[in-house]
Amino acid sequence: MLLTAHLRDLARSVGFDLVGFARAEPIPPKFLMEWLEAGFAADMDWMRERADERLDVANLLPGAKTVISFVNNYWRDDEQSVDSPIARYARGRDYHSTLRDRMKAFRKALTGRFPGLGSYGSVDSGPLMEKVWAARAGLGYVGKNGCFITEPFGSWVLLATLVIDAEVDEYASGPAADRCGACRRCLMSCPTGALVGNGQVNAGACLSYQTIENREQQVPEAFRLKFDNLIFGCDICQQVCPLNRRPVFAEHPRFAPRAVAELGTLELAGLTEAQYEQLIPGTALARARYDGLRRNAVYALGVARQADSRHLLEKLSGDSSELVRTAAQWALRQLDP
Ligand code: B12
Ligand code: SF4
Ligand code: SF4
Numbered sequence: 001m002l003l004t005a006h007l008r009d010l011a012r013s014v015g016f017d018l019v020g021f022a023r024a025e026p027i028p029p030k031f032l033m034e035w036l037e038a039g040f041a042a043d044m045d046w047m048r049e050r051a052d053e054r055l056d057v058a059n060l061l062p063g064a065k066t067v068i069s070f071v072n073n074y075w076r077d078d079e080q081s082v083d084s085p086i087a088r089y090a091r092g093r094d095y096h097s098t099l100r101d102r103m104k105a106f107r108k109a110l111t112g113r114f115p116g117l118g119s120y121g122s123v124d125s126g127p128l129m130e131k132v133w134a135a136r137a138g139l140g141y142v143g144k145n146g147c148f149i150t151e152p153f154g155s156w157v158l159l160a161t162l163v164i165d166a167e168v169d170e171y172a173s174g175p176a177a178d179r180c181g182a183c184r185r186c187l188m189s190c191p192t193g194a195l196v197g198n199g200q201v202n203a204g205a206c207l208s209y210q211t212i213e214n215r216e217q218q219v220p221e222a223f224r225l226k227f228d229n230l231i232f233g234c235d236i237c238q239q240v241c242p243l244n245r246r247p248v249f250a251e252h253p254r255f256a257p258r259a260v261a262e263l264g265t266l267e268l269a270g271l272t273e274a275q276y277e278q279l280i281p282g283t284a285l286a287r288a289r290y291d292g293l294r295r296n297a298v299y300a301l302g303v304a305r306q307a308d309s310r311h312l313l314e315k316l317s318g319d320s321s322e323l324v325r326t327a328a329q330w331a332l333r334q335l336d337p
Contacts, residue, residue: 002066002114002168011070014105015252016160018071018150020137021168024064026056027132035200042204044213050127057128061120063165069130069137070106072099074255075156075247081261085268085300087208087233089158090284091261097282098254099123099160107162118165123158130159138172141179145186145237146201151176154244179243186237191226195237207234215292218326224299231265231296232285258283265304269297270312291321298324302331310335 004021011019032054041047053059057067074089081091089095103121111117122128131148135141140150140157147155187195194205203209210223211232218224230236238244260268260279271279276290285293298316301309313335316328 002110002164002166004168004170007068007110007168010106010109011068014102014109015072016070016102016106017073017153017157018139020069020134020139020172021170022067022069022133022136022138023171024057024067024163026058027054027129029055031132032129038200038202040196040200040202040204042209042213044203044209046127053127054129057120057163060127061118061163061165063118064120064163065167066164066171067133067137068162068164069134069139070099070103070160070162071134071139071150071153071157072102072160073153073157073248073250075153076250076255076257077247078257078261081257083229083264084257084261085229085231085265085297086261086285087230087235088156090233091257092255092283093258094282094284094286095158095255096123096125096284098252099158103160103162110164114166119162121160121162123160126161128161128163130161133161134159135175136172138174138176141175141177142199143178143186143241143243144180144184144197144199145190145195145241146199147238147241149179149241149243153248154246155238155241156244156247156250183242185240185242189240190237191228192223207236211296212288215288215295216323218295218323218330219299221330224330225303227296227299227303229265229300229304231268231300232288232293260285265297265300266306266309266312269294269301269309269316271297291323294319294321295323295327298327298331302327302334305335307335 057064100123131142134148143149149155192205194202210219280286313328313332319325
């Protein structure tokens, strides 16, 4: 049996802000199944494909006994990036590598002490329901905005999850109390109506999905029109949340905005391949790829109807990428309604 006091010290020493422990019991299927059946996963087929693993971590690690959930606060308000059209979580170094490195250090120390210990770890990409585990581990709860909300940092947090095949001496008793109450601010503020209540998000209607995951085709026009100084991810339903009113500055330099977060939509739409190679690898923005990022920035120029973007849009309407070309032709039409 592992001691949570020791594991907490270790988690803190490798850089995590919060850590909690949950029994590795199966997740009632209804949360995931209802969401999938409603079509809320849009084209994210990978959410469907490994549903059995998402619902039972014993399918990821035979003999799983405990799920350890880690939280990192990432909020910063650096002056040079304050107007960035990039969502906060993606302005610094790719959080996947930051949290993975921390979990790797945690695992290394743990297996050094308990050599036979089996474990499975993931940051975002593994078939795990990370918010459910963070809730079960007592670190907060899932708000109406679909985000995991903690007491000390609000929802400006990222999660990492580690399954182990040993028990710990103490488990959380369940999610923290729901603090949303009668508030509906996020639901009222979402520009696309993607929040359907009870913490469910219709991903197909969410600008985070449209700017990041839907990167190979044109975005439906109704959603494009909402790309208002927003080109990668969306923070609106977190920005308006009263539980995020007192954010805590994330000191660690890995969360500091990189040079790309100083650029506006005009500069991002006009990125050359060489600039892309210099600025984007090592950040989460790489997921949208060169043409996807430029397509998004071009939409945002169309929405802003800035006269000074005409020259660039004309140039991009002859771009070698069909994705960017078509987006630029649409954006030019917004300039001349
Ligand atoms: C798919 C996905 C998306 C999709 C769908 C969003 C969603 N809310 O499901 C899209 C692309 C839209 C998206 C967007 C974002 N994402 Co995302 N995403 C994921 C991913 C890969 C899976 C989430 C999932 O399983 N959804 C399916 C539904 C059915 O499950 P659920 O989200 O857990 O919600 C249900 C359960 O939690 C259940 N529930 C609630 N409480 C409890 C308690 C118990 C005990 C139980 C059993 C169940 C339960 O009720 C909820 C509704 O049914 C996770 C990483 C991961 N592997 O978990 C990251 C993750 C959720 N995303 C993250 C982030 C940062 C974002 C964005 C903020 C990025 C941005 N700025 O643009 C936005 C936020 C949009 C929003 N309002 O939710 C973070 C979460 C940060 C946080 N504080 O919540 C995660 C955890 C990645 C990480 N490792 O840090 N994301
Ligand atoms: S991230 Fe943006 S589009 Fe998605 S639910 Fe929140 S406010 Fe709506
Ligand atoms: S805005 Fe209001 S309803 Fe939405 S998550 Fe925050 S507290 Fe809950």
